Amino acid sequence: MSWIVLTCFAAFCQAWRNAFQSKLSKQLNVIGVTLSRFLLASPLALLYLYGLYQWQPTGLPSFSAKSWGFIISxxxxxxxxxxxxxxxxxxxxxxxxxxxxxxxxLSQY
Structure with a gap:
């Protein structure tokens, strides 16, 4: 049942972030708003990955060149x-x- 709470929380965070982006788009250009989203999300993503590796240590995955192409695309x-x-x-x-x-x-899940 915890997945329901987490899904609702994720939807709330998505809506909140989009509202902030909408407000920020009135003050900055498109590139600035887009850059702010990814620059602010990067430390959170790294912190999340660090927490996962602390919780359940595993080796780093290896990717083929084709996989890297898909990831970058x-x-x-x-x-x-x-x-x-x-x-x-x-x-x-x-x-x-x-x-x-x-x-x-939805495409992220």
Whole structure:
């Protein structure tokens, strides 16, 4: 049953982050808002990975060149999709931007 609470918390965090991005898009350009999302998320992701390795130590995974290609392509597409969502926020089209954000959130799982 804890997955229900965690899923609701994740959805709340997604909506909260998108609201902040929408507000920030009024003050910064598209690149600035997109960059802020990934720069602020990087330390949290590293802290999360560190916690996972402390909780259950394992060796680091190895990836093939093809896997690295998929990883890098997915990362670039995530950044592009975020920039497009911010463009929608700047055009005062929050409903379409929120729908796109929901699609991005669902595609991460």
């Amino acid at each position: 997915a990362a670039v597409m995530q950044i592009v999709a975020t920039a497009l969502m911010v463009v929608l926020f700047k055009q005062k089209n929050f409903a379409v931007g929120a729908g796109l954000a929901l699609q991005l959130a």
